[in-house]
Amino acid sequence: MTAPLNYDEIPMQEKFIIMEELWENMSHNAEDNGFSPDWHLDVLANREENIKNSKSSFSDLESVKERLQKLT
Numbered sequence: 001m002t003a004p005l006n007y008d009e010i011p012m013q014e015k016f017i018i019m020e021e022l023w024e025n026m027s028h029n030a031e032d033n034g035f036s037p038d039w040h041l042d043v044l045a046n047r048e049e050n051i052k053n054s055k056s057s058f059s060d061l062e063s064v065k066e067r068l069q070k071l072t
Contacts (some may be wrong), residue, residue: 007015030036050056059067 010018026035047056
């Protein structure tokens with residue numbers, strides 16, 4: 001086993017690189033490793049099906065920003 005890292009000594013940019021590399025490594029074969037619960041996969045499959053059947057709608061970023069600003 002390797003020695004624990006002292007995270008306080010690692011520069012922020014390197015922390016993000018480490019986090020991205022770790023996420024990439026963990027996400028390989030995520031379904032096989034129990035990374036995502038089955039119900040998450042079901043929701044994603046349902047959303048993909050709705051997109052294929054044109055049952056989903058999307059908003060452009062500017063429209064979303066306007067709606068969010070109206071909420072405040």
